[in-house]
Structure formats: structure tokens, C-alpha cells
Amino acid sequence: MRPILMKGHERPLTFLKYNRDGDLLFSCAKDHTPTVWFADNGERLGTYKGHNGAVWCCDVSRDSMRLITGSADQTAKLWNVQTGAQIFTFNFDSPARAVDFSVGDKLAVITTDPFMELTSAIHVKRIARDPDEQTGESVLTIKGPQGRINRAVWGPLNKTIISGGEDAVVRIWDSETGKLLKESDKETGHSKTISSLTKSADGSHFLTGSLDKSAKLWDSRTLTLIKTYVTERPVNACAISPLLDHVVIGGGQDASHVTTTDRRAGKFEAKFFHKILQEEIGGVKGHFGPINALAFNPDGRSFSSGGEDGYVRLHHFDSDYFNIKMLQGCCDYIKINCDK
């Protein structure tokens, strides 16, 4: 069925996040204003005004009360989801990039970019139940590796923090001591910048997307590489279906390399892969620029993509999608046609 085109951002999208119930979709863009939408019909519900720079990432608490955002204005902000009011501002000395609430929403991990002499860093903040008690104090600060950290998420039971970034290495850190526990293997791991990192619904495994034109599936506890999905374009965004054994991968050329001559839509496909067989099973076209953000609705029945073109496209799957069977002896390329 036809995708819903959500216009609201003036600049390229950077991140998309559904709340746990799957009724709200939060979007971040370079235009300073995170936005919340109804996840079923794409109606805009509200915006969160207050950042002074591109917003790179966000997370929403399990009860859909709190939103946390990380921005290039060197702050991360806590918001009241319902009223849009700022609850607290965490100030840093360099742009904030990734944000993630822990299980229980009592902690948040925030990463900051390398800036001047500062290296990248991972900060753990305590999130107070009562907004008045919120402080900016860090529970833990981990000095990061060379280059930017693009994503950091909590590992199982908040015991670890998983990060990935420009140096192409996936790292697992001890969230108590800040000690580096595991690093992905240089041989089998990514060879270029890791642009995205997203966990499975239960957090047992996670998917990383990289500019090396592949996405990789890892075990969250052991950092064992389980699967690799190879595509033709640098990967900017990826997501794991919570319902079927599918993953979706999006990307495209660097914005600076996109030719202006080809105005035809559909060059920037979100590609579906079978999670287990690693075979490409379909693609959804539509964006006029590279795809920067992807997210599945927690019910697995729809997904949304955010592009360099400033649009969010909300796709409800057709019934065909749920009937995809991996035909025996034949890998028919099934179009997940949302443009009908």
C-alpha cells in the first residue's frame, strides 16, 4: 500500500525511534527540532524546541514519559514527552551524539564526539525519577577510541555498553568500571565507519551497519559475529524486524557524492534481507536521497525510513509481505511493494 509521506523536517533526518507501544514515532533531524508523530497515520503530534544544533539521536523511556536527545549543540536534553517541556540539559564540551536509556530507565548513556584535543567519550548519567532531583553528574565516563562514536547502547541487564563508530570496531565496555571487555575482530569485522547499531527486541543480538557496504549481526553477550548482509551501497541505517526473520538496511552515497542529474526516485532503496539466510528478499524505493534512519514498529507490521531528503516515509506492509516464504531452490526477488 502507499507509504505515508511525513513532511515536517527542513533538513536531513538523522534518527527514528518508536516508543514501546508502537503508537508514537520520534524523529531527529539536522534542523534542531525533534518531532513526534502518530505511528499509524503519520500525523504530526508535536515538536521539542530548545536545541541549537543538529539532533543526532534520541531514546524514549519505557513508559513513554521521557525523551532524551543528543545534539551537536554540545548538550543532551531530557524532555517531557507529553508537554514538550525541557526537563534537564546535560552540558558537554563537544557535540553529543548517541543516547540510550538503560533497562529500567534509571541510567542513560550519552556519547560525545572528539573535539579539539578531546577524544570521544561515553558518559553514563543517572536519570532521576523526580525531575527536580536530576543532576548533570556522570556516574561513569569512559575515554573513547580515536574518532567518533556513532552509536552506543546498553547490553543485557545494563552490565555492558556496546559502541561502534568511525574506527570500524565494535566494542563492549563494562558499564560499572568502564573497562574494555571485548573488541570485534579486525579480520571479520567492519572495514569502514560503523554508521548505525540497533538491538533486537530482546537485546540478545544487535545489527551494525557500516560504510563498508555491509551490515553485520552480532551476539550481544559474546560479540560473536553471526551474520553478514552485503549490499552495493554504504549502509547508513539498519533495523531488525521484531516479527519476522528480516532485517532492513538503508543507505546510499554520501550526500556530497549524490549526482544532481538523476532526479528519479527509487535510487535509495531500503533493502530487506532474510535474517537467517542472508539473502536479499526485497526493496522499498521512494526517497530522493540516501536513507539515514530506519525503524520497525514494535509490532513488526510497519516500518519508517528517514532520508537525506528531509522526509519520513511510513510504510505499512501489504499482506504479501507476511506471506513471503523462502521458496525452495530459488531465491525469487520479491518486491515488497509499498508503492501500489
Next chain:
Amino acid sequence: MAAAGVMDMASIELVASNLGIDLSTVNLDSIVLPPGEDFGIPSDDEEILQREEPQEFEAGFGNVIIVDNLPVVPQEKFDKLEGVIRKIYSQIGTIREGGLWMPKDPQTEKTLGYCFIEYNTPQEAELAKEKTHGYKLDRAHVFTVNLFDDFDRFMRVPDEWTPAEIKPYTPGENLQQWLTDEKARDQFVIRAGTETEVMWNDPRQLKPELVYRRTYWTESFVQWSPLGTYLATVHRQGAIFWGGANTFNRLMRYAHPQVNVIDFSPGEKFLVTCSNHEPNNPCDSHRVVLNIFDVRTGKVMRDFKGNVDEFSVGGAGGVAGVSWPVFRWGGGKEDKYFARIGKNVISVYETETFTLIDKKSLKVDNVVDFTKVDRYTKTKKSTYPGFELFRIKERDIPSEALELENKNDKILAFAWEPKGHRFAVIHGDNPRPDVSFYSMKTGRVSKLTTLKGKQANALFWSPGGRFIILAGLKGFNGQLEFYNVDELETMSTNEHFMATDIEWDPTGRYVATSVTSVHEMENGFNIWSFHGKLLYRLPRDHFIQFLWRPRPPSLLTTEKEEEIAKNLKKYSKKYEAEDQDASLLLSEQDREKRKQLQEEWEGWVKEWKRMHEEEKAIRQMLRDGEASDEEEVYEAKEVEVEEVVKSQKSSSKRYSGVLHNFVM
């Protein structure tokens, strides 16, 4: 110069005080070692200097020529003769200082009738040899010029003839082995990045099968010989041929420094290599060196050297100024003759002796190009929308003009049907031109059909004719329409986004479309069936070349071919059965593989569920006792999926209708 650790400052001070020198008065920077003395401390940069020097000498005597048959003159005339020689030879290149030496007889003080000239470069020496060998100073003195290095070699020729040692015959590999493939598959070579790979196209398996891979196999490009026997790799030093029964072994090297392009005689007997040499002096024109090698022995049979103008005709086209290929071959499988076009002249040579036939060239005015055409030829004028068709097999070459219906249409592409009587034309103005097909079967040109508004700008006939691909390359982003000209119907329409190259396999069964590295993205190739079904894709970064391995013409007689065509059903039965077996086997293997992957995955999921269950209590605690509902979801999910699928099946229309309303 001082190396660390050889002598520290303290010991220097000690020595100084022993010698009674006040170090504070010594300017250390002013101390210079005596020449040739290093006090046993080797310096790093000296080593480099020493290493560089021998390279100078490696040039050998390649830049020295010997000029013989000079007049023998007494001492008084020595300077005059030397002046004359210097005048002649310094026109060609720079003679080194003291590089002209004319030896004298110690007794008579007369010259010996020869001299040595040393140039700056071997190229100059080569040129001097070429230009002045046979130079007539006067009637009695015709110069004989040789390279010093050659002279050395000539001197070593033994005076007595000894019969050549006959080596025992060792049978070579069957270089045509690939043609005997049981599955009748075709091979192709691809280059991507630094890798060059030869692969089988295996449409039954829906993937290629690697035959041979090599990194840095070539420095510029690879090329199949016309019958597919050899794969030539081109390097700075020349070309190398590869081939073999099961793999690719080096068969022969053909040395030709700075070779740019290569060409084969149609029967693969000879190899033509060509190199362009930028002149040192910008006023001089480009020089071209052509070598014709015997493929089997690797020997140079004949070389041609000259200015680039001598090898370029009609002005435009060709590689770096040369109209490539320079030679046209004739004389059937034995490649008996080859011809070359010059200014108003066609030179025909024969390959027995590599000399001009009848010792002279044919004079023809204003020759632009010459070619062997099977039946018809055509001219195309961009200013005038039409064709003139010449029947060159008939007497007087009758011509026939063909005009398009719309006189303003531009002709964008034209292609003859191979082995056929039809041709296709793309005409019209962008953005969506028309495609027309014409037949010449009845003796007159008759139009078959016109397809309106196609996204096409290039035509690719199947080598067997009948099928054609109307391709929209470049501006059309790789639109592909597979068209059957017998039935005048489109078999399928597809797209290979950004495709830059299209090549039919030699049998006309499959088509390769590729995106080469002129584009940054999407590099790789697709293999299609002749009717436009995508069989498989192979992405490769920095994709450079895709070449099908050519096949030699069929050895079957025409009668036999007709017989096969007649009883095709009988013959195809065997292959159909094989196809079925293969696909059964494939699905069997595939099922196995999928089953294994599925089991492996289930292993992971089982472990994750176990861990998840174990951690349940802690997770609950982290959420302040709130029941963790993910476990329930885990169980419930499976059921839910079933339901969704079922209800979707029965009421998918309704469901999508409802959601559609949301959008509107």
C-alpha cells in the same frame, strides 16, 4: 654524520681534556671530516647514493652506435670528416660529450673507416640507426649503422654452422578444453580493483563458478583472442598469453615496452602490438612502434616504425592517434594476408615472408577506410535523416536511399542483425525516441515495425540474430527491453540501474550487463537470460571489465546444423532432463543448506531464550518490580504471526483498504 651511541659527550670531553682542548672554544659545526674519511661511521645517505649509481651503468651500450663504411682519411682531413659526421648525427639526438670516437691506425695515422657515437638515450641511438643506415655520403661510401649491443651479438655468431638441437616433442595442453564443458557453459573474465577473475557462467546454479583468480594479473587490461584460445594480459613490458586445459598457465611472452593496444589476426596466428611514444621534443610528432608476433613461437615477424600520421587515416578515431586496428587480415584461417592503409595507398602483405605482395602498394586516392562487408553497407549522415544502402555484392554497387517518415528525426543508433537480413534504427528526438526495424529480404527495404517512445539509445543484437536488446544507457539509467524481432513482440522490460556495458555471450543464450567504475556506486554485473529474466547478480567494487570468452565457429556442416534444427526436440530432450536433474539437485542442496542455517539459528535463539529466562528476575528488579513482559511477547508472538498471516490472507483487500483510507 655522527651516529648516536658511538661516542657520548662525556667521553668526548674526556678526550678533549686529555688533549688539552677547551671544548667551549670549538665551533662544532665548523668541523668537517677529511674527504673520503668517515672514521668508521657509515652514513645513511651515502648508502642511498651508492645504491643509485649502478642504475646509471645498467643502460649498458644501448645508446652507442657504430657507423661503418666511412671514408678512410689521413690525419690532415680528420677534423673535417669528424665535423661532417658530427653534423649528420647531432641532428638526430644529443651526442654525449666526448661521445664521438673515430679510431685511427697507430702506424699510418689514417682513420679505420668507422666510428663510435654515444648518444644520451638508447631511443636516440635507435632512431639514428634507423635514419642513417644506408645513408649515402657519396657513391663509394654508404653508411652501415649498427647498435653497439647488436654488434656484440653479431660477433658471437659462430663461423661454422651447427645443426639446431631438436628438442623432443612434448605435447602441450589442450587449449580448447573449455569448449568441451559437459554443461556447455561459457566462460568470461572480469576485472575489479586489482583482481582479475575467469569464471564459468552457470545459469543452472544461478551463480558463477570461479575458474582462476589472480591479483595484479595485468597492468592495463586483458583481452581474449578472437577464437577464445588465449587470454592476453597487457603489461608495461609487453603482452603475455595465458591458457590451458583446466587453469591459466603462462604460454608465451611478447616483449614490447609501453604497449598500448593489441590486436589479433582472426585465425589467432599473429599478434599485433602497438605503442605510442611521446616525443622528447614537442615539435616532433608522436612515434608509433608496431610489432607483429608469431603467436606460437613468440618471435617478432615484422615491425613497423614511424610517425603517428602514417598510421592514422580519416583524422578522427583510433587509440592515441592511430587508427586501430591498423591491419586488416585475410586469407582464411591461415591468416595469409594482411593489409595496411596509408595516405592514398593500401599496402598488402603476405605472412609467408612478411613482405609486400608484388613489392608495391596499391595507389588509391582519398582512401578513408576499407572493410569487408558481407552483403550490404550503409552510410549515415547526421545532417540528413536517411540512409543510402549499397549492395556491394552486386555489380556496380547499386545504392538505395531510405528516408525516415519524419524527416526531422535524428538517427541515434543503427545496427545490422548478425547473420540476418534485418536492421534496427533508433531515431527521433530525445527524450523518448522511436525504434524501427527494417528487412531487406525481399530485395527491397521494407519496414517491419516502429516502436514509439522507447527509453533506448543503444542496440544490441543477439549474435544469433532474432533477439535484440533496446538499451537505455547513460541518460536512461540502464533501461533494458528484450525484443523478439521474429514475432515483433517485447519479451520483457527490465532495468539494470546505471548500466554502462552490455554484452551477449557468444552463443546468444545469455546477456551480461555491467556497471563499471565510471560510476562510483552499483558496480558489478547482472546475467540475464536471452528473454530478459534476471538470473543472478554479482556486485564488485571498482568494476572495470567484463568479457565473454569467444567461441570458434561451429565445426558442424550446414546440413548437420539444419538436421539439428529440424529435430531440435529430440536433441533438447537430453538437456531438458539434465536441467531438471540439476535443478532438483540444486534445490536439494539448497534445502540442506537452508536447513542447516535454520538449525544453527535456532541454536542461537534457544541459548538467548535460556539466558533471557535466567536474567528475568534481575531485569524485573531493574524495572522496580514491574513485570517484564518481553517473555510473554516471546511466546505470544509466534501465535500472533499465524493469526496475522491467516487473517491477511482472507481479508487482505479489506485490510489494505482500511489503511489506505488513513493515507487519503
